[in-house]
Amino acid sequence: MTPPPRIALTGIGVRLPGGVHGPDRLWDALVTGRDLTGPIPPARWERMLPQLSSDQVPERPWVAGVIDDVDAFDHGFFGVPAHEAARMDPQQRLALEVAVEALADAGIPLTSLAGTATGVWAGVAAPDQAALALRSGAPVRMADLSGLTFSMLANRVSYHLDLRGPSITVDTACSAAGTALHLARRALQSGEVDTAIVIGVNLLRHPGITAGFADAGVLAPDGTCRPFDARGQGYVRGEAALALVLRRTDTATRSRDRVYALVSGSAVNTDGRSPAGLYAPRAAAQRDLLRAAYADADLAPASVDYILAHGTGTAAGDAAEGRALAQVAATARADRLPVGSVKSVFGHAEGASALVGTAAAALAVHHGVLPPVPNHTRLRPSLARLPLRVPTRPEPWPQTSRPRTAGVSAFGLGGSNVHIVLEQAPGTPPAEETAASPAHRLLAVSAPSEVRLRGTAAAWAPVVADADLGATASTAQHRRAHEKVRAAVVVSSAGQAAEALSALAGGHAHPALVGPHTAPEKPGRLVWMFAGHGSQHADMAATCYAALPVFRQALEEARAALAAHLGRQPWRPGEPITGFET
Structure with missing residues (x-):
């Protein structure tokens, strides 16, 4: 049976805590192994939530990974009226920004997608804007209504770029963005779209929601996320906005795109009725998920080189995930399977977390380096005997004769799970060699x-x-x-x-x-013309002929058209000038 075609990841747009803006800064943050979370100052809540009175702003300086300047938005560039931009869900504003940045990173002009069947899939789970709009008591306007429904997050991007493909927002809690990627990949494989934009956004706008997570006991009381570590007591919340551009490999090859990695497999499933309850992770479901994802990629699960795990740092979550990995991906290995997590760097980005992990794993595959996990010293006792290890410093990619492979996991609060399989991309085809290069x-x-x-x-x-x-x-x-x-x-x-x-x-x-x-509103067409009293010098236009394929093709077409009238082939740049009147 022929495996499904790989999908090329060609563009990354990123806004993450610590001023991480763009894929280069993301990679720098990953390989340096910095913890970019920190206390949330009360002034942030007061600035972002003006409708709360001072006694409603929490005194406790909770720790989180926070994005800078989330309220900075060029509404004119995106064609959003100022009054609407001020009231719309800020997650939509970030989605627009990172989508445009991802397309720029992919080298796709924005105007080239207008009217095409390009699709947008978004993952989001933070309901803060709806909670704020309903709590404030102020009249709910249309700009507020757009913030009360997640569907508008994908729709905003499709509208701005004038796209005609699917425009879908997914909420499966912490696996939302990964599920969106899975659906986009399926649409690309079926030929429904040629290009897909996948978005994940998570913003912390309402302190009451953080308080609820704290009361549930899932947040680390010491304010430090320690995935798979013996000292791990929970996670730290985080903000994120990412967009990935995906294309079929034939499209990417034809366009000579730079490819970070190939998405070679994916799978989604759910825990079903777990004996431990709705919110408890289930190792058996995660085992099934891993097998399905690697079967989809036509790879043996044990052949994966590296896992970018969900890795929340909770006792139950780490134990279930570790057991599933040990029983499926870490079997029959000569060494321990390297397992990482980005949550100790940026915090848990919840609805966007799968895209943070996918971008990080894609860059690791691209650069051939395993990034470290900060705050880790030793494995939990429940994991110590399993064939797993957590890198604590940058490491060269494990030696392999195959393309580098990595897996990315994300598990939703209610049991919706996703796993993405990434593979090293072939080298980008070299640029066409030319006989001469322009001096300028x-x-x-x-x-x-x-x-x-x-x-x-x-x-x-x-x-x-x-x-x-x-x-x-x-x-x-x-x-x-x-x-x-x-x-x-x-x-x-x-x-x-x-x-x-x-x-x-x-x-x-x-x-x-x-x-x-x-530029004029209606620019004219550009025409190259060499007119006058004949050739001004020998080999005129030879540089253009040698260096510019389009110019060369046009000149050859003109030669062929003239040959029938002249009775001979006209001279071409670079040929000896013999037998012609001068």
Whole structure:
């Protein structure tokens, strides 16, 4: 039986605690093994919940992983009226931001998706906005209603990008984002969509919900999450917003996309009626889940190199998960199975946690490094004899003759479980070799406004300084939308490009900088024309002919059309000039 096609993960948009913004900073946070959680100051509740009186703001400084600047939102860029942006669920605002960032990371111009059957699947579980709107006593307006239903989270993204594919929000508690990814993968495999955007968001807006988790005894009383550790007493809540761009591998190959990892398998199931109760994890169901996911990937469960576990740090959760892994994925191994968790870095992102784990595992597979788990010293006694281990420092990927593989688990509070299987992607095809390279490159920069243009230039300047100028210019030209306000940098080195971008960011002139200018509402078509009194010099246009495939193809088509009228093949750039009148 032919295994289902792998799905390529080509873009990552990230907002996580500790100022982690983008996949590069995410990887840095993972490999350095920092705990980015900390006390939530009371001022945060007061700022985010103005309708609460001072005696309703908790005195206890609970610990959590908190995202910075969650209220900063460019409503004009997203076409949301200011009054609506102020009242809409902030999880929707973050979903819009990370979706756009993931598409930029994937090199997909936003305008290229308009009208296509691109789908959006979102996972979310935090009901804080609905609780706030109903508690405040103020009249409920349409902008509030959009925050009372989770469906709008996916719908906002589909609307902004003018997408025509499925637009679905999933709530299976802590497995929500992973279940959304599973559904998106199925739609890609069936051909229902060519591109899928998967989103996971979790924000802590209402202190009463955190108080409820504390009363339930699942939060660590010492404010530290210690997955699988003998000292673990619970988890720490966390905020997160992530978006992943998924494409079928044939689409990604045709587009020459950079691929972080392949999603080679996935499965969802539920605990059913657990003898320990609705909220208790069930090892038997997790064993079934693992077997189903690796069967879906056409891989033996024991062949997996690394597991990014759910890993909450609770006694019951760690024990059930550890037993399931030992009985399915850690059998017949010469060494102990490496098991990690991101919850001791960012906190438990609940509805978004599966996407945090998937992004982290994909980067680990991509870089070939096992990230450490902070706050871990020794395994729980219940796990000590199992063939499992927890990395406490960055490690090279285990030696293997196969593509690197990793699994990601997420388990919902009510028993909804998901496991994702990731696999190392083949290398990105090299760029086409050209006979000649232009002496100068044109780096296009654009944004919806001059303010955002300067911000983009400021962000690009330090990156361009150390990048391949040709690849950067090509990406800017072909893999980003060209917005209303535009500038161009014409340079011969990455250092010059960084200088010109810095000048643009500061509003200064630079010899290599053209613009900024505002593009016309209806731009004309571009035509290359070499007119006048015949050839101005021998080998005119030879550089363009050698370096630009589209130009070369057009010239060859013109040669073929002229040959019938001239009785001979016209001269092409680079050929000796013989037998022609000059």
